[in-house]
Amino acid sequence: MCLSIPAEVTKILPDDMAVVSIDGVKKEISIALVEDLAVGDYVLIHVGCALTRIDPAEAKRTLELLHEFGSRERGLQP
């Protein structure tokens, strides 16, 4: 019920609406809650609305930290 999924904005429509793509599946959603969205942005969508923009720089930072655990693990594996 609280599920939100990441989706890419592929087209901005009038009246605060947009088309997003979820792994190629297109969906029309409301973007009334998120300011200044552009095509190519990723958003979290929930019950037909974009909740927030996903910050690519922060995602990268988290992944870099996570990858350290991955490489340490590979180092330990025979």
Added chain:
Amino acid sequence: MKYADEFRDKTIAQGLARAIGAEASPQRLYRFMEFCGGHTHAISRYALEDMLPVNVRMVHGPGCPVCVLPASRIDMGIKLADRPEVTLCVYGDLMRVPGAQGQSLLRAKTRGTDIRMIYSTLDAVRIAEQAKDREVVFFAIGFETTTPPTAVTLRLAEKKQLKNFSVFCNHVLTPSAILSILGGADIRNIGRVEIDGFVGPGHVSTIIGTEPYDFVAEEFGKPVVIAGFEPLDMLQAILMLVRQVNEGRYEVENQYSRAVTREGNSRAKKEVSDIFELRDQFEWRGLGLVPYSGLKLKLAYAQFDAEVRFAMHEVRVADNPGCECGAILRGVKKPVDCKLFGTICRPETPMGSCMVSAEGACAAHWTYGRFRDHH
């Protein structure tokens, strides 16, 4: 799926699990409550508990909006649907939630009432536009994540000047529920669960930010880590909690920084505060009456308020006495502690709300976890 698949890598998960195992002191217990039902679901789905050392335990919390909606509100919805002029729009998850005397919205629909399942809040407005001769009511439920989409819908109905659209508001607030778990009044009856820290809700926090959790750290001395919903997000959050406990720290940390900021989404927050206001109290299944924990429409929006429009009244009803949802939602008991679990209570025939939604502790355990108990 971008921003999902990268956070499911198995080797990294093993690396994180190894770090948790190395850093968790065998001398003590670490009991962390994941508040949010989405996290409960992820823990079961990815069998994360199997990756944790035995002294790091996850306690399931009450953060499933379907599970905490009391039977009385379901009954009110059924009554509404029974009115010949009403078309009731509900999220699919709600259909099988038991009301009083084994009633449910699904049964009401089979009886011939006009209940429609919707997946987007905007669907409700579309239905109202198409059926001008019907009274279309949107059965709104959910935490802070779902309230702004309801606000968007209301604004749209206002703009389109729809006279046949209203909202039956059942939105609830996360921080009040956490407060109730940490210090609720009926703890004497149900018992209190010992918790060493919280995995904080990720999607709720995209809206409200991390700031509303400060009291958990400041007043109760418990660490909170806001986490995303992929397995690596959860494991990293658990590691962050272990570190806080080890270092004697209790702070609000943010693992889900790609989607959550300290302030949250100010536009969404403003929409919500323009349209909704606090109720003095609201009943939660499992937690009872929780002060200032629910929202209703402001007087200025009374024309869209189904409770006003249809003079709806709430009649409190007792839950099935055999159902342990109350204790499970508080983290005091586990699904297998309930005598009805898997016997007469299954997802097809739920006796309590925790068995209905995929995010409910009983349903998640039934779907993904029950085979592991036997090993």
